């Protein structure tokens with residue numbers, strides 16, 4: 291259910307773009323592990339790269355719930371592109387929410403569609419415990435000198451800009467600051483793309499900072515404010531991943547239902563067997579209940595209500611649903627599901643990472659537990 295006729299038009303436009311431009315490209319690009327940079331320009335030209343940001347900043351001025359449903363449509367066909375769009379949106383958040391007036395003048399360029407962003411928080415020894423990061427930014431004259439390595443960065447080496455989280459003091463989580471950096475600059479080099487199980491069309495690489503100079507005026511927020519900025523960006527980002535997971539699961543379910551009505555065994559379509567129809571029914575129930583969790587969280591966010599607990603619940607429920615539904619979709623297709631001639635095995639490989647990035651599902655449970663404990667303490 292969409293809130294406005296404008297949102298309905300947006301979803302219709304997305305569906306058309308997805309079926310004409312993305313669907314034919316997805317499988318070959320994933321097979322070749324080819325990053326589809328041109329597709330992001332196409333999304334930009336279609337006004338889909340800055341949807342939840344204000345129009346006066348160059349965004350689409352859409353409620354979060356509408357942006358997420360656009361993401362879902364894209365993910366149902368090509369998860370790498372949907373995750374890329376979600377990461378770009380995440381990367382624009384610190385500037386939009388914490389940039390000063392002068393800094394925010396850059397937003398139209400970031401949201402305009404020509405540029406692509408990355409979000410550089412994780413490090414080899416600071417994954418779930420991101421507050422333990424050790425990349426250092428030392429203030430010198432009019433700039434910061436940055437040294438250290440960021441790992442697992444989506445769009446690493448491909449992005450035009452990164453939001454970078456680096457240590458400006460030894461005071462644990464209070465010693466981290468947030469910076470906007472250029473995608474290519476002296477002192478910044480990249481590792482080779484990680485060889486992943488899935489999402490092969492989405493480049494993931496290390497960022498090596500070796501005496502890279504970041505202008506002091508590109509620090510977002512105060513020194514030491516970086517970790518709260520990172521966490522608040524992730525609250526919204528997790529909703530993006532939840533929507534991607536629901537789209538992926540819906541795509542797998544659609545393939546499975548179509549196959550089950552066409553494939554005949556014992557002289558009738560396999561869906562005529564209650565044993566298989568029940569499996570499909572459980573898949574549909576998982577997809578629709580997962581969608582309800584992300585929409586609930588997004589509507590709270592759109593109304594300015596706290597939504598952190600609901601975002602973690604949505605990420606947990608939706609990505610676990612995507613894992614289960616995509617495994618079951620392979621089952622519905624039998625031996626054919628296990629081949630690369632059908633897309634469901636790819637969907638299954640892509641679902642796995644959704645339980646891992648932007649906070650593993652164990653970490654989501656930790657966040658939900660903390661919210662519950664706080665609610666009683668009040």
Ligand SMILES: Cc1cc2nc3c(=O)[nH]c(=O)nc-3n(C[C@H](O)[C@H](O)[C@H](O)COP(=O)(O)OP(=O)(O)OC[C@H]3O[C@@H](n4cnc5c(N)ncnc54)[C@H](O)[C@@H]3O)c2cc1C
Nearest residue numbers: 409410411412417418442443444494646647648649650652
């Ligand atoms: C494809 C991909 C893309 C990514 N993109 C980005 C990106 O763009 N930017 C970025 O900054 N990062 C990115 N990441 C990193 C991602 O966010 C981390 O991989 C994730 O946060 C987990 O960190 P880790 O891999 O170091 O695992 P660890 O933190 O080492 O966790 C290993 C296991 O231990 C569990 N665990 C850890 N601590 C606890 C605890 N306290 N209680 C219970 N269980 C626990 C975890 O749940 C997990 O199962 C990406 C990762 C992947 C795989």
